[in-house]
Amino acid sequence: xxxxxxxxxxxxxxxxxxRGSGSGAVRGSGxxxxxxxFVVRVIARTAVDNEREFGELDAVVGDGxxxxxxxxxxxxxxxxxxxxxxxxxxxFLRKVALxxxxxxGGTSGPLWGTAFLRAAGAVNDRSWSELGGADAxxxxxxAAEGIKVRGRSDLGDKTLLDALIPMTDALEKETRxxxxxxxxxxxxxxxxxxxxxxxxxxxxxxxxxxGRPSYTGERSxxxxxxxxxxxxxIAERVADEWARRT
Numbered sequence: 639x640x641x642x643x644x645x646x647x648x649x650x651x652x653x654x655x656x657r658g659s660g661s662g663a664v665r666g667s668g669x670x671x672x673x674x675x676f677v678v679r680v681i682a683r684t685a686v687d688n689e690r691e692f693g694e695l696d697a698v699v700g701d702g703x704x705x706x707x708x709x710x711x712x713x714x715x716x717x718x719x720x721x722x723x724x725x726x727x728x729x730f731l732r733k734v735a736l737x738x739x740x741x742x743g744g745t746s747g748p749l750w751g752t753a754f755l756r757a758a759g760a761v762n763d764r765s766w767s768e769l770g771g772a773d774a775x776x777x778x779x780x781a782a783e784g785i786k787v788r789g790r791s792d793l794g795d796k797t798l799l800d801a802l803i804p805m806t807d808a809l810e811k812e813t814r815x816x817x818x819x820x821x822x823x824x825x826x827x828x829x830x831x832x833x834x835x836x837x838x839x840x841x842x843x844x845x846x847x848x849g850r851p852s853y854t855g856e857r858s859x860x861x862x863x864x865x866x867x868x869x870x871x872i873a874e875r876v877a878d879e880w881a882r883r884t
Contacts, residue, residue: 735752756780
């Protein structure tokens with residue numbers, strides 16, 4: 639994910655400032671990124687960096703274009719990063735959704751674009767300074783529901799939902815009101831990553847019921863779902879980079 643520096647954020651107003659140009663931070667996010675921008679940037683970089691790996695995994699029982707398609711779309715997200723509307727978190731996410739929907743090929747474009755669009759709707763009334771753990775859960779939950787509808791799929795069909803939903807459940811459990819002191823964001827990121835990895839690995843013995851892998855019948859048993867693995871890899875990268883963020 640190519641990164642750019644920025645001019646920081648105006649936390650009192652809850653708005654993001656205009657972006658400046660400049661060279662990128664090595665660790666993978668702009669030094670002044672909000673938490674949401676940080677996560678989206680890491681998602682994009684991970685998709686680009688793992689193009690070959692995701693493609694090879696998809697080729698086992700699919701058409702092998704998953705890695706290529708995802709990388710091409712998120713390359714545009716990174717290239718257009720400074721032009722996205724920062725008036726509100728929802729506006730930012732809608733711009734990302736638009737790029738993904740238009741530039742990611744195959745079935746991934748509509749699914750991932752819908753995920754970002756639904757996430758935007760989940761924080762439609764929130765400013766940058768108001769976002770918190772509960773909003774992260776709401777965005778992930780909305781993204782999953784959007785994918786369910788768009789892909790006509792659900793938990794157990796051997797799709798990315800089989801990692802995304804358990805990850806969201808784990809995060810919701812840790813951020814539930816009354817649980818105790820608020821967990822550190824880096825700790826929450828690690829909880830999400832661990833849950834996503836366990837869930838992605840658990841897709842290996844499953845029979846694919848949606849998408850091109852489902853056409854192969856029992857041949858889909860014995861390898862993990864490429865989309866689920868992508869969710870796990872992304873979540874692990876977010877956790878790793880968040881731990882180095884401060």
